[in-house]
Amino acid sequence: MFSFFAVFFLAALSTLVHAKSSNGNSVLIIAADAQRDEFSTFFADLKEEGYELSFREPKADKPALVEYDVPAFSHVVILASESKIFAKDITPQSLVELVSGGTNLLLGLSQKQTPLSSLAAEFSLILPPPGTPLLSFFPERKEAPSLIPITPPASSHILSADLGPVWFSGIPIALGNNPLLFPILPAPAESFGGDLNSGADALVDASEKTGEGLWAGSSVSVAAGFQALSGARVTWLGGVDMLKDELIKKTASRGVRSGNQQFGRDITAWTFQENLVLRIDSTEHHLVNASEALESYTTNDNIVFSAHISHFNPRSGKWNPYSGIQDMQLEFTMLDPHIRIPLPPVPGSLGKYSTSFRAPDRHGVFKFVVDYKRKGWTHLQSSTTVSLVPPRHDGYPRFLSAAWPFYVGAISTSVAFFAFSAAWLAGDSREGKKAKGAKAQ
Amino acid sequence: MPPKPAAPPASASSAPAQSTSAVQTLWKAYNDQTSNRLKFIDSFLVFLMLSGIVQFLYCVLVTTYPYNAFLAGFSSTVGQFVLTASLRSQVNPENKNEYKEVSPERAFADFALGSIVLHFFVFNFLG
Numbered sequence: 001m002f003s004f005f006a007v008f009f010l011a012a013l014s015t016l017v018h019a020k021s022s023n024g025n026s027v028l029i030i031a032a033d034a035q036r037d038e039f040s041t042f043f044a045d046l047k048e049e050g051y052e053l054s055f056r057e058p059k060a061d062k063p064a065l066v067e068y069d070v071p072a073f074s075h076v077v078i079l080a081s082e083s084k085i086f087a088k089d090i091t092p093q094s095l096v097e098l099v100s101g102g103t104n105l106l107l108g109l110s111q112k113q114t115p116l117s118s119l120a121a122e123f124s125l126i127l128p129p130p131g132t133p134l135l136s137f138f139p140e141r142k143e144a145p146s147l148i149p150i151t152p153p154a155s156s157h158i159l160s161a162d163l164g165p166v167w168f169s170g171i172p173i174a175l176g177n178n179p180l181l182f183p184i185l186p187a188p189a190e191s192f193g194g195d196l197n198s199g200a201d202a203l204v205d206a207s208e209k210t211g212e213g214l215w216a217g218s219s220v221s222v223a224a225g226f227q228a229l230s231g232a233r234v235t236w237l238g239g240v241d242m243l244k245d246e247l248i249k250k251t252a253s254r255g256v257r258s259g260n261q262q263f264g265r266d267i268t269a270w271t272f273q274e275n276l277v278l279r280i281d282s283t284e285h286h287l288v289n290a291s292e293a294l295e296s297y298t299t300n301d302n303i304v305f306s307a308h309i310s311h312f313n314p315r316s317g318k319w320n321p322y323s324g325i326q327d328m329q330l331e332f333t334m335l336d337p338h339i340r341i342p343l344p345p346v347p348g349s350l351g352k353y354s355t356s357f358r359a360p361d362r363h364g365v366f367k368f369v370v371d372y373k374r375k376g377w378t379h380l381q382s383s384t385t386v387s388l389v390p391p392r393h394d395g396y397p398r399f400l401s402a403a404w405p406f407y408v409g410a411i412s413t414s415v416a417f418f419a420f421s422a423a424w425l426a427g428d429s430r431e432g433k434k435a436k437g438a439k440a441q
Numbered sequence: 442m443p444p445k446p447a448a449p450p451a452s453a454s455s456a457p458a459q460s461t462s463a464v465q466t467l468w469k470a471y472n473d474q475t476s477n478r479l480k481f482i483d484s485f486l487v488f489l490m491l492s493g494i495v496q497f498l499y500c501v502l503v504t505t506y507p508y509n510a511f512l513a514g515f516s517s518t519v520g521q522f523v524l525t526a527s528l529r530s531q532v533n534p535e536n537k538n539e540y541k542e543v544s545p546e547r548a549f550a551d552f553a554l555g556s557i558v559l560h561f562f563v564f565n566f567l568g
Contacts, residue, residue, distance in 0.1 A: 396568060398568055400506070400507050400510070400568075402503075402504050402506050402507065403506075403507040403510035403511075403568070405495070405496055405499045405514070406496060406499075406500075406507070406510040406511050406513065406514030406515070406567070407510065407514070407567065408514075409492050409493075409495070409496045409514035409515070409517065409518060410513055410514045410517045410560075410563050410564065410567055412492060413489065413492065413514075413517045413518055413521050413560075413563075414517075414560050414563075414564075416485065416488060416489075416521075417521060417556050417560065420481075420485050420525075421549075421553055421556075423481065424478075424481070424549065425549075427477075427478060427481070
């Protein structure tokens with residue numbers, strides 16, 4: 001008994017210590033051994049946060065990504081961005097399968113054509129031709145044009161508010177029109193993808209081929225996020241240099257410390273599902289002025305629908321009720337939404353969102369659907385099926401004042417029928433006598 | 442047919458006069474030649490017809506809303522009218538040859554049973 005409690009206590013303690021991500025703490029880092037020293041600060045930060053790091057050479061066989069059909073790691077980071085040859089189990093297909101299974105990925109791209117470049121197309125990223133890094137001659141500085149300090153956007157869910165300029169060296173990423181894809185760090189407005197050594201012909205040809213225009217300006221990104229339908233998150237970096245010690249230690253132009261270290265922390269916090277993680281704990285529905293859920297409602301009933309939503313707190317590792325969503329909607333659908341109304345938070349009751357509505361005058365199998373997808377946030381999806389039936393035979397309104405002429409008509413017909421029958425029978429006997437009398441005469 | 446010889450001179454003078462006189466002669470003939478029992482049935486039929494017309498006008502001009510109530514009320518008058526009309530034709534002594542097997546008592550029993558069933562459905566449907 002005591003040992004059981006000890007084990008339980010230790011387990012509880014370990015979850016307290018290592019409860020950083022809502023998805024697990026095992027991280028596989030795929031990087032060449034020679035690279036490992038260059039990223040020491042990045043790795044140290046991750047360890048400090050409570051992640052268990054495993055390392056693997058791009059060409060090594062172990063540790064495996066998937067063991068016995070189960071993903072072996074919660075998060076996979078591929079820093080070997082220039083490696084052209086990976087081990088057999090690291091292919092674009094296997095990485096897509098990992099994402100479908102819920103594993104988070106942090107992937108670095110490079111100027112070279114690698115297996116990751118072909119994976120990027122699967123995520124609607126449009127990469128420039130090989131050998132065309134992002135260049136910018138502004139602000140004026142002594143560094144090469146391909147090493148650019150990027151000021152983070154003013155408002156971002158993912159990046160810290162006080163993030164300093166981030167040193168970047170790598171390729172620009174144009175984003176396709178996949179709704180799950182969004183920019184995390186846009187490129188500066190005056191930057192462009194180009195080749196300093198040769199002419200721009202290759203780039204112009206490529207841009208004409210894809211029809212996406214040149215890789216220039218703030219519409220392209222250097223870091224992009226992808227929130228998969230499985231809940232897994234994928235972050236693409238235009239170059240992995242920004243996570244290296246060299247650029248973390250490098251000061252930004254005005255003597256300000258560069259934001260690279262904090263940037264690495266911010267993107268791993270998002271990618272590893274620490275931040276912006278929501279879930280629907282429960283949903284309930286019932287009639288107004290009732291509390292029990294019904295399997296079927298009657299047309300035109302007034303129905304209350306409530307959802308309880310929690311937010312993952314990475315500091316405590318617990319799910320806390322969350323009332324911060326203002327733009328959630330409830331749909332009452334039968335093939336199409338018959339009703340789509342706001343589902344606002346209930347003031348005074350934390351984490352509860354509730355609304356009431358009148359069911360449509362249409363019977364069939366309906367669903368309460370909550371489908372909340374916002375860039376960067378976990379998708380919230382919930383669907384509850386109920387049937388909507390017409391009123392029962394005795395469920396209709398009765399004795400309506402508008403129907404009195406019809407009631408009077410029906411009742412008078414019946415009364416007249418009885419009066420007629422009585423008179424007929426009475427007259428019959430009299431007439432019968434008369435007839436007899438007539439015969440007698 | 443005693444009124445017939447009187448008609449031709451009237452038609453020569455004017456059409457309205459002829460039609461008035463035709464209605465009058467029809468009415469007179471009806472009063473003279475119809476037995477009291479058939480007149481009694483006819484008055485019931487007139488009542489049913491008026492009641493049905495009133496309900497129909499109310500439904501068309503005012504509201505169709507409880508439509509089932511309209512159907513019940515209107516069909517009760519129509520149904521009762523049909524049943525009563527068949528009773529009238531069966532008890533009419535002029536039709537004796539056509540309804541040889543149906544005695545007036547039997548005709549009334551049919552009428553009463555049919556009416557009771559009709560009213561059962563009407564009140565069930567009235568809401």
